[in-house]
Amino acid sequence: MSGFGERIEPLRALLYDPEQVGDLRKVVAPPYDLINERQQSELYQRSPYNVVRLELARDPDRYAASAETMTRWRREGALRFAPRPAIYHYVQEFEVEGRKLSRTGLIVRIRLEEFASGGILPHEKTFPAAKQDRLRLLQALETNVSSIFGLYPGAYPELAAMLRAVGAREPLIDIVDDLGIRNQLRPIEDPAEIAVVQRSLATTRILIADGHHRYETALNYRRMRREAEGNPKEVRPYDYTMMTLVAFDDPGLVILPTHRVVAKLDAAAAEKFVERAAGTFEISETEERGSFLVELSRRGRGTLGVALRGRNRLMLLKLRSQEALKTALPDTPPAVRELDVSILHALVLDRIFGIKGEQVKKGGNIEYTIDGRGALAAVAEGRADGAFLMNPPSIGDVERVCNSGATMPEKSTYFHPKLLTGLVLNPLDAR
Numbered sequence: 001m002s003g004f005g006e007r008i009e010p011l012r013a014l015l016y017d018p019e020q021v022g023d024l025r026k027v028v029a030p031p032y033d034l035i036n037e038r039q040q041s042e043l044y045q046r047s048p049y050n051v052v053r054l055e056l057a058r059d060p061d062r063y064a065a066s067a068e069t070m071t072r073w074r075r076e077g078a079l080r081f082a083p084r085p086a087i088y089h090y091v092q093e094f095e096v097e098g099r100k101l102s103r104t105g106l107i108v109r110i111r112l113e114e115f116a117s118g119g120i121l122p123h124e125k126t127f128p129a130a131k132q133d134r135l136r137l138l139q140a141l142e143t144n145v146s147s148i149f150g151l152y153p154g155a156y157p158e159l160a161a162m163l164r165a166v167g168a169r170e171p172l173i174d175i176v177d178d179l180g181i182r183n184q185l186r187p188i189e190d191p192a193e194i195a196v197v198q199r200s201l202a203t204t205r206i207l208i209a210d211g212h213h214r215y216e217t218a219l220n221y222r223r224m225r226r227e228a229e230g231n232p233k234e235v236r237p238y239d240y241t242m243m244t245l246v247a248f249d250d251p252g253l254v255i256l257p258t259h260r261v262v263a264k265l266d267a268a269a270a271e272k273f274v275e276r277a278a279g280t281f282e283i284s285e286t287e288e289r290g291s292f293l294v295e296l297s298r299r300g301r302g303t304l305g306v307a308l309r310g311r312n313r314l315m316l317l318k319l320r321s322q323e324a325l326k327t328a329l330p331d332t333p334p335a336v337r338e339l340d341v342s343i344l345h346a347l348v349l350d351r352i353f354g355i356k357g358e359q360v361k362k363g364g365n366i367e368y369t370i371d372g373r374g375a376l377a378a379v380a381e382g383r384a385d386g387a388f389l390m391n392p393p394s395i396g397d398v399e400r401v402c403n404s405g406a407t408m409p410e411k412s413t414y415f416h417p418k419l420l421t422g423l424v425l426n427p428l429d430a431r
Contacts, residue, residue: 005235008198009109010085010188011242014143014425020078021049025175028183028422031146031210032056033130049078051422055137055145063140070141079425086187087197088424089166090244093182094417096254103252103417104163106188106197107147107424109240110206112215112222120150120206120215123398124408134217144218144242144426147419148211152204153248153399159200162193173423181417185424201245207402209415215241242426244419248395256414257392259375260344261367262355265385269353270308274315276352280324281317289314289380293372296389304344305372305389307379314376319343335400340390341412348388360410368411 021027026047029035032055035043043052059065073079088107095101113119138144166186173185188194208215218241225238246253269276277283281304286292292314296305299316306315319325322338328346329337336342349355360366367384369375375387393413401408 006198007111007202008087009111009240010087010194011082011107011109011424011426012085013082013088014074014079014427015082016049016422017077017080020076021047024173025177027051028175028177028420029055030178031418031421034418049073051145054141055421063136066137067140070143082187084187084189086189087194089163089186089188090419090423091167091182091184091186092252092417092420093184094180094252096256096416101252101254103246103250103254104167105149105244105246105419106163107185107242107244108197109426110150110243110245111235111240112218114219118205119203120208121402122208122212122215122407123402124212124410124412130213131216131220134213135220138217138221138428139224142238142428144214144428146211146214146242146421147424148215148218148241148243149209149415149419150206150243150245151209151248151253151398152201152206152245154204155249156200158196162196166193177420179417181420183420183423206243206245207248207398209246209398209413210418211243215243238428240426240428242424248399253395254416255392255395255398256370256416257372257390258341258368258370258411258414259372259390260349260388261369261375261378261384262349262353262386262388263365263367263384265308265353270310270385273306273308273352277317277348280320280347280351282320284316284318285313286316287313289376292316292376293389296372297391300391302340302343303391304340304348305387306348307376307387307389309379309382309385317348319347333401333404333406335397335404336406336408339393339397339401339408339412341393341409344388344390345409353386370414370416 016024016027018024027049029043029050029052035056040052040056040058043050053069054066057065090105090107091102093102115121166188169186171184171186176182222238274283292305296303296316302319304317306317324347325337325343329342372389375389378384379387398413
């Protein structure tokens with residue numbers, strides 16, 4: 001039950017000791033990829049034990065600094081092993097557009113599988129630079145500091161009943177984070193209850209919702225460790241990684257749109273944008289900035305919002321025909337080709353502005369944001385040449401792409417809320 005060998009195992013987790021670190025709200029943090037320089041400084045000032053010092057240190061050699069900090073915190077008792085191996089019942093309560101929602105997940109150790117096996121699959125592409133960064137950190141800490149976010153399909157009545165029972169218990173941790181999201185953690189230590197999770201999810205397909213870089217990093221780390229140790233036959237701790245598993249049909253599963261803000265656009269292409277886009281899109285223009293996002297949402301799938309520097313009028317674009325997409329992306333599966341993000345990248349960023357896929361992967365010119373008003377403000381205030389807004393894909397879109405054997409373009413989805421970092425840490429050499 002608590003050893004190695006099952007697909008899903010409990011964690012002998014490292015947890016913050018409130019008697020040593022104080023208020024747990026001061027030691028947790030958002031995911032590393034959401035932390036800018038200002039937020040990093042704020043988290044540093046918030047507590048000498050804030051998890052950002054492990055996840056995103058600001059020292060010249062930040063990987064060595066993170067490793068030294070981890071060693072010191074464990075020695076001092078700021079981080080202590082949980083008394084027993086456990087799977088953690090994780091509930092997040094939040095609001096979206098006036099709706100109060102709750103999402104339930106299970107924080108587990110899951111045995112790593114190559115994507116080719118089909119048991120664990122990505123849903124979108126990744127950027128190589130981020131994977132190198134996460135690998136260096138994993139090598140330094142030998143610990144999963146933050147959890148990967150995975151989705152599982154199907155109905156499991158026994159598991160659902162057990163989750164309801166656990167959810168009625170007193171939480172071990174109950175904190176409200178900076179975004180007003182309530183985070184509750186309850187350990188599942190009973191071997192019989194752990195076995196319910198193991199039986200239910202022993203063979204089900206897992207789709208990575210968030211944390212693709214960390215999962216691919218875990219695979220690379222495992223390969224390196226196994227090669228260094230002569231490819232041992234027995235299962236090792238690094239054959240697992242920490243993942244939070246949520247059901248596909250969880251009522252609190254929310255995807256927000258991920259808009260594109262482009263710092264520099266070709267000036268000539270921007271000047272003739274309407275002329276160049278008119279053959280492919282139906283274009284409507286408006287000066288009503290306040291209702292623009294509402295109208296974008298109302299028009300739904302297949303509609304793009306565009307703001308260009310120097311133009312007072314905002315534009316809504318609707319694809320005239322799928323034929324243009326078939327011509328631009330002839331070898332792309334329909335489930336991917338028909339996504340709004342594919343329309344944007346293939347028919348607007350690439351065809352009109354000449355921003356190729358290689359440039360997108362390289363990074364530096366495109367910022368990704370869920371803040372539509374902020375994206376429009378960046379253009380209005382002259383901080384960017386263009387903002388390109390979309391509606392989010394649905395959970396059904398994500399599953400269809402996965403079933404087609406394909407992946408979505410980079411930054412296609414933003415699952416909300418993000419998993420809080422610092423609640424649970426998973427050492428990779430702790431037996």
